[in-house]
Amino acid sequence: MRQNTTPTPRTTTDLRDVLVASTDAAVQTWLRDVAGSWDRTEQVDDLTDAEVRRLVALLTPETSRELFDSIDTSSVVTVLSVLSPAVGAGLLDSLDHDRSAEILRRLPADERRDVLDRTGAVRSATLRGLLAWPDDSAGSRMDPTVVSVTQTMTVAEAVETIRDQARTATLDNDEVLVTALPDHRLVGVVSYLDLVLAEPGVVIGDLMDTDVVSVGALADQEVAARLLTEHDLSGIPVVHEGELVGVISVEDVVDILDQEMTEDAERQGGSSPLEVPYLRASPLRLFRKRITWLLMLFLAAMYTGTVMEHFESELEGVVALMFFVPLLIGTGGNTGTQITTTLIRAMAMGQVRMRDMFRVVRKEMATGVLIAATVASVAWVRALVQGVGTDVALTVSLSVVAIVLWTSLVASVLPLVIKKVGIDPAVVSGPLITTVIDGTGLIIYFSIARVVIDQLG
């Protein structure tokens, strides 16, 4: 057995060595030594089209399953693109229905049709069924090969039923679902452990846990993921119009959460989701995903120039005012980013909802007062040290207070309002809140300057 203490064990063999040896044994060794899915993905990505074909030819259903279950979906799509539809169909046959559907979903429509046409009738029907569910829906992520028994069976009968099902399909759900005939309504669940522990004569109906949480097939996959984590389940049944249609396992949920977290992280950074692993994203893709936000923010930020033109007289009068512009708007932006990232994460976890808005604003304003007082006093000292007049020093300190409080209000309200109107709050990224604060912060700063300098200057 292997014991790992780092998430990505060092590569001890190279996939090209496997192709040179071109034996099943070599493949087996490579799969054992190169365990990390990212190491495997990188090595597959490095292969030429010819090498990919030679590799696929080498694989048995078992090794094919182990390899293509573990590597990144976008790599499998690349692999399929260099194979004939028939070979591609054979490759997918080694994988679970839900994994196959996940891959087919990413293929161009024509390639997908070609592959499906070369897949066995029963299986292709199942796959077409899965592909019919909308992207990112619970239905699109479920495993339709549900292990189910009826509540009237005894444990012995149930075990026989499960053995029958095991002959025709690979069962990898962590629990057995219990349905009531004739309409296959979901009525309960028993775990394999329950079956192992129970006496053969016990009736499933007496053994099953009837308090089942399930999710609609059309619900968002993230909803299914959160339900499963909130209720600490090992799998969540998917139902449609009352009927049991599949199961999402906790392993799938980890993938879903990782995917959603990555998209949120990218949005928080002011970029659209990349949809492929970073190292596989071409500069052109990175450019396309980033430029839209960047240009929108750039155009929005242009009004900072207009604001400053408007206050040109103050600026020419007291050039020292300029020295503090980056410092002040920077501090506003940082305060805003601190608030929005924390708040948006709490919203994603389902901890904060619209009805909590008042609590959030009150909390953030209170925090803002503490932060404003601290930073303003540092700013006061700094300004005097820099040798500007008390008028500028006072302006700067007052501006810090006003900007921090203004930011606390905007940053705590914006994500909740955005979500209320049906937009993903993650779009309120650091760059967005920073840009909003830059311009408004300048107006606050120069307005205070005008008043203070009129009084003191």
Next chain:
Amino acid sequence: MRQNTTPTPRTTTDLRDVLVASTDAAVQTWLRDVAGSWDRTEQVDDLTDAEVRRLVALLTPETSRELFDSIDTSSVVTVLSVLSPAVGAGLLDSLDHDRSAEILRRLPADERRDVLDRTGAVRSATLRGLLAWPDDSAGSRMDPTVVSVTQTMTVAEAVETIRDQARTATLDNDEVLVTALPDHRLVGVVSYLDLVLAEPGVVIGDLMDTDVVSVGALADQEVAARLLTEHDLSGIPVVHEGELVGVISVEDVVDILDQEMTEDAERQGGSSPLEVPYLRASPLRLFRKRITWLLMLFLAAMYTGTVMEHFESELEGVVALMFFVPLLIGTGGNTGTQITTTLIRAMAMGQVRMRDMFRVVRKEMATGVLIAATVASVAWVRALVQGVGTDVALTVSLSVVAIVLWTSLVASVLPLVIKKVGIDPAVVSGPLITTVIDGTGLIIYFSIARVVIDQLG
């Protein structure tokens, strides 16, 4: 059964109604109707100390387990703080070892000792054992009640062994671990499904999967989580000095990943991790978590003032230069944030490592050229529209190019270097990279201005 399509089902009863009725039935109903862990947590948090005591008195071991397994750990800690050590010990007895240890870990040392002193000898020994592992280590998150059989047993004998273990402990691992005597070395794993499907006479040694991935008890919990997700396991055995000491289930892994993702999100926002759910964090806590970074960045940002003083002559000569300062440093900061957030997430997922640095820099510089060209041309038009001279327009456009390229370099190198020196790359937050770029961007801008204006002006 309940079917949910939102992660947080509406509350249909209130915990205070339960206290009024004060029957076990009322508790049962409430647990059924209020399913979401956050709804439960909020309602428990709202109770007074007296009400908490009355609630705990109402609970049976079963309802106590269901309630305190589902609500946030910090709430359980608050509950324990108002109970007598004896009652507290009773409450913890209803929970699994790993959950109890997780809670005890958060108690003040003296409270923890008091509770442990009132816990049964065997159990308190197990708990003290778990607490001995360092915070956030795999050992601290594992369930020590491992279901294990030896490889020489038959399936029938194994089932008997598991039944015996089930009488003394709640088994909730998703698989059975197989060890070799005498030293309890981990040699393989069988699933409950395997046991259900296998004939009673089969020897475990022939049935088990010997290719087991395990993690060291002292490894970071996130390493265990990533290993489990990379290998798509339903649980990962924890070993110490060759001996099997526990198991981390995939349910625990979801908690671990959520916790780590939340901490990363908070760091990315330029704040220290809150360690409690957002709504439970007091303004004082928020202040403490945020002010350190904010002040450090504020002090760092002060040199922007120094930079501008240094270029005061250019500024007084051409005040129009000022109008573009927020726009330019803002664009630099946004570009930097886009890069670092994407890169740091990819690093957290184990997709990008130090040895990929050259690929990252090349990729980001290529992207930077595309972005610089696009934004610079927009900036050129904007400057002319605003009616500044061609000298300023040229300065601004050239500065956009220089700043974007400089940012692409810094933002792609910094996270990898930071990690190399052993610091969590997540500290390279949007606020940090923005502050770094603010000052250096100004130097670039004004230096270009000096040259261009000398030539054209």
